[in-house]
Amino acid sequence: MFEKRRCHFTHIFELFVRYIYAIIVITFSIAFSIAGNITSDKELVNDVKEASGIVMSADSLAVLAVVGVLLLLSLIMLLYCAFKWRYTFVSAEENTLIYESGKFIKKRVAIPFEKINTIDMGRNIFERLVGTCRLKIDTGAYSQRQEKNNAEMNLVFSLKEAEEIRSFILSRAELDSRAEDIEIGKTTVAAREPEWVIKAGIGDFVLYGLTSSSVWKLFWIIIAGIFFVAEIAQGFLDEALNLVMPYVEWATDMISRTSIILTLLGMLIFFLITALISDVWTVIWAAIRFYEFRVAREGRNVIVRYGLITVKNYTLQVRNIHALIIKQNVFQQMLGRCSVEAVCMGFGDEKTETALLLPIIKTSDLNKLLAVILPEYVTEMNAHPKNKVGIYFHVVKPIIIWGAILAGCCVACSYISGVSTLVNALALVLFAAVIVSGVLSYKNTMLDWNDNVVSVQNGGFKKVAYRIRSDAVQEVQIKTNVIKKQFGIGSYYVHFHGPRMNNTSISKNISNQFFTELARSVED
């Protein structure tokens, strides 16, 4: 039990900076959109130039007035932040945590300790400079306004105070189940450094960067950047086009004259260069973001800590972890690496948040590591005998469908001169990708279960394996159609309870004889 506490006073300035930043972003985006509309009309541009000239040459008093108003506004904002800070309290009673805010519009939230699901401690660069820490407390309740208000409590304290509150809540949260441990828990949790199971090093990040396929992301960023530049510098665009056009013409000319193989080679080189840039970028980004990644199991909690600039420190209660998601992209499949995320109630209901458990590990080490962190989820994926017919639906069907579409595109484009070679080359690459993806997805599709865990695995280039706790499974579904029924196969849908609505894992085109058995195993 503790008395009413306020946040650390530096929280005022953090709030202030956040508001100012939001206002600047909004103002700039409005200004840009207006400017964009104006510059598209050349007469208007001249008008604006004249108008702005008038402003510039006008009395400097006007400028002063504008600056004064802005200063006054920010002063009011600062006062508002201070006011908000002054009337925000957190306190604890016998078995509830109480959060109060507001003077005129009062809000009081009472959270029973046993309902608290996750405690998340994060520090961004500002908070590290002033020695504070952001404490997020979440119950994982669904709410109508989930988009707006994610964590139930999101406050900033000095580091020491945050640690105190955290260990207090942790000791209380387990009150009903481990009554005798409270005293020990209170002293040990704060003082002792947990036994870290895994510590990620630089080598891991290099591998992570090399295997994370953010190539497409970069590709889109480049395109978006081009469009953005085009938007703000529309005046330059015409001149730039005049400059670039001869090269574009030369390039299309070259493409139409060179063979398919050369075009393919060019595309490959372009792709490789993009991949290289994005890899370097991802390695640096990963090294900063996941700096000193550590995971530990302590009693009923899993503790995760990482970060160089923004330090993340979250505690997941094992009983709230409903599933593990093991992800592998195509490069990671080749190198035998995977990353593991936890589906944890009360965590990850914010869109940008994922409860990352293990950023990159050897697939062969997975069960060994899980045996220490979460022994409940250790299973050998022992696929039930696959129905060979599945290969028709995984490989042959996409080949026929995509083959027809691509052939149609090629035929249609053969009437347009100059583009034909490029389209043919693209179609070939896509067709190869379709075949590889089909084979991989046939290979990766698996379904297995034991008393504790249901494993569902799917995906071609992006292989995703779910390990779902049996009692978190809400319902199982099998979908077939007339043709699939003849072959005795169906697609399995396993719905489970997670922080967002509709968590579903799918395993396609597997023999339908396992369905009753799977349903039975989930029931008890």
Place this chain on the structure above:
Amino acid sequence: MEFQRVDKKAKTKWRFSRIIALIFAVIPFAAIVLAIFYGIGADEGSETMKIIGWIAAGIIVLVQLLSIFIYPPIEYIQWAYMIAPDRIEIKKGIFYRTHTVIPISRIQHVAVTQGVLQRPFKLSTVQIHTAGDVMEIQELSTDVAEEICSRLQKRVNVKVEEKNAAEAMKQSGAESEV
């Protein structure tokens, strides 16, 4: 336990609601499609576009006519539900068939709803809410729906109590071992 069919009046209800959809949604949509093709045809001055337009509009109406006259008996045969002591099973679909199993212990609550078109036929829908998803058994007669609702509620309570008792037993067993 046997699978049970939905109410016999469901066939009439499906036909009725689909005829309404045909008049107020499908025919206007088909007309718009036809108009668009006629517009393109007029621009190019060709007759083929008009023919394609008639075919497209015809297909749209034909699909709805099929769902009025042919599908209801098939749906009636293929839609089924079963409420076993420990689970609920629901089967649905004509070409794409879905078979769902919900363990009774996962049910959060059960609700009975009645739409405007269901009311004249005295039909209702039973909604079964689990954590994070909703499954429906549609077109049951209101009496049956309400009976199922109360029966499920009772069974859920029994199941939860059983589960709690089993857990208590387990815990006391573990404690005595210690």
